[in-house]
Amino acid sequence: MTPAAPAYRRLSVEERRSQLLDVALSLFAIRVPEDVSLDDVAEAAGVSRPLVYRYFPGGKQQLYEAALRSAAEELRQCFDEPREGPLLPRLGRALDRYLVFVRRHDAGFAALLQGGSVVETSHTTAIVDGTRRAAAEHIYAHLGVDEPGPRLRMTVRMWITAVEAASLIWLDEDRQPPADELRDWLVEQFVALLTVTAGRDPQCAELIRGALAAEL
Amino acid sequence: MTPAAPAYRRLSVEERRSQLLDVALSLFAIRVPEDVSLDDVAEAAGVSRPLVYRYFPGGKQQLYEAALRSAAEELRQCFDEPREGPLLPRLGRALDRYLVFVRRHDAGFAALLQGGSVVETSHTTAIVDGTRRAAAEHIYAHLGVDEPGPRLRMTVRMWITAVEAASLIWLDEDRQPPADELRDWLVEQFVALLTVTAGRDPQCAELIRGALAAEL
Numbered sequence: 001m002t003p004a005a006p007a008y009r010r011l012s013v014e015e016r017r018s019q020l021l022d023v024a025l026s027l028f029a030i031r032v033p034e035d036v037s038l039d040d041v042a043e044a045a046g047v048s049r050p051l052v053y054r055y056f057p058g059g060k061q062q063l064y065e066a067a068l069r070s071a072a073e074e075l076r077q078c079f080d081e082p083r084e085g086p087l088l089p090r091l092g093r094a095l096d097r098y099l100v101f102v103r104r105h106d107a108g109f110a111a112l113l114q115g116g117s118v119v120e121t122s123h124t125t126a127i128v129d130g131t132r133r134a135a136a137e138h139i140y141a142h143l144g145v146d147e148p149g150p151r152l153r154m155t156v157r158m159w160i161t162a163v164e165a166a167s168l169i170w171l172d173e174d175r176q177p178p179a180d181e182l183r184d185w186l187v188e189q190f191v192a193l194l195t196v197t198a199g200r201d202p203q204c205a206e207l208i209r210g211a212l213a214a215e216l
Numbered sequence: 217m218t219p220a221a222p223a224y225r226r227l228s229v230e231e232r233r234s235q236l237l238d239v240a241l242s243l244f245a246i247r248v249p250e251d252v253s254l255d256d257v258a259e260a261a262g263v264s265r266p267l268v269y270r271y272f273p274g275g276k277q278q279l280y281e282a283a284l285r286s287a288a289e290e291l292r293q294c295f296d297e298p299r300e301g302p303l304l305p306r307l308g309r310a311l312d313r314y315l316v317f318v319r320r321h322d323a324g325f326a327a328l329l330q331g332g333s334v335v336e337t338s339h340t341t342a343i344v345d346g347t348r349r350a351a352a353e354h355i356y357a358h359l360g361v362d363e364p365g366p367r368l369r370m371t372v373r374m375w376i377t378a379v380e381a382a383s384l385i386w387l388d389e390d391r392q393p394p395a396d397e398l399r400d401w402l403v404e405q406f407v408a409l410l411t412v413t414a415g416r417d418p419q420c421a422e423l424i425r426g427a428l429a430a431e432l
Binding site for chain 1: 331336341367370374375376377378380381382385386389392393404405409411412413415416
């Protein structure tokens with residue numbers, strides 16, 4: 001089949017794929033995944049339906065997973081923060097970027113994390129879990145911890161989950177409180193959870209006395 | 217169709233339904249939902265396959281949702297705690313019962329919360345969300361708060377999500393730390409999160425100065 005109308009300009013295969021994923025992500029940001037068809041993507045991208053099918057022969061599910069992978073990659077870049085300067089502002093800057101990401105992907109972010117979506121599969125769950133693990137690894141690296149013990153790991157993973165919950169509520173409540181206030185609040189919660197764990201765990205106690213001492 | 221073999225003793229319709237759900241929940245506790253068939257339930261319950269189908273004509277998905285509803289009801293009962301005596305021990309006792317529940321439902325609890333399961337639907341998600349809301353309502357009631365503001369609500373919901381994350385890690389790590397230690401740790405985290413929020417929110421500040429003052 002030949003596309004009904006040629007695209008405005010010739011894109012390389014990689015550029016086209018990336019354009020289609022961007023368009024798909026912008027649709028997922030405003031509609032639940034179930035309501036985004038390949039036709040919608042074709043229309044929004046100004047390309048023919050067969051072209052979209054050529055890139056995503058597996059249909060909607062393939063498109064969704066590819067878009068999710070692309071978003072996950074973007075999210076991992078949010079975590080990239082130079083290991084320089086005080087620790088808590090580093091965490092704050094990563095959270096700033098994270099909240100911009102959440103705001104941009106809006107409905108798509110919420111649908112993914114809220115579960116119960118027909119496009120949710122063991123693949124999508126694995127992508128989300130991989131991103132959570134990456135976030136935790138970044139935190140250990142910034143804290144200067146090579147081998148996080150079970151208490152530190154549990155604390156960090158609980159905080160990451162709590163941050164996700166906060167993001168969903170934040171979207172639901174028209175992004176209140178303002179992003180910078182939410183960011184500071186989340187950083188304070190991180191410190192509070194680590195401080196509580198320090199009472200039960202030598203590794204966390206050492207972090208509070210050492211790496212974080214100057215900032216508390 | 218007539219059952220191949222009569223059950224050992226005659227149960228009322230309600231008793232039989234409840235027996236089948238108990239058996240199903242005990243299977244879901246050790247296997248992922250995808251691997252539990254109505255045949256397995258019939259075999260484990262010592263009843264005929266047609267009998268199980270008579271109770272759950274919608275098949276596996278109907279059985280799963282009914283079992284989940286039954287477990288959700290059981291979990292709500294864990295939250296029931298007399299409104300007497302110091303607040304933090306009340307929270308501790310509810311958490312004790314919750315951790316017994318988590319341990320008993322083990323794999324089924326994990327599969328449900330981890331997402332990506334083929335039996336997860338908007339129905340199952342609604343049941344889980346309803347249970348989370350019930351947990352939050354119990355907490356507001358014990359705190360003596362009629363109208364929780366947005367900060368308190370976000371704090372309580374973040375803590376509930378963090379508790380779920382901790383339960384999953386706990387199951388994954390052969391239930392370490394021991395339940396009573398985990399319970400105390402989670403109570404301390406609750407206080408720490410509320411204390412952090414108190415710095416930003418008059419309602420939480422009042423709770424720390426008032427209802428919780430004697431216990432901190």
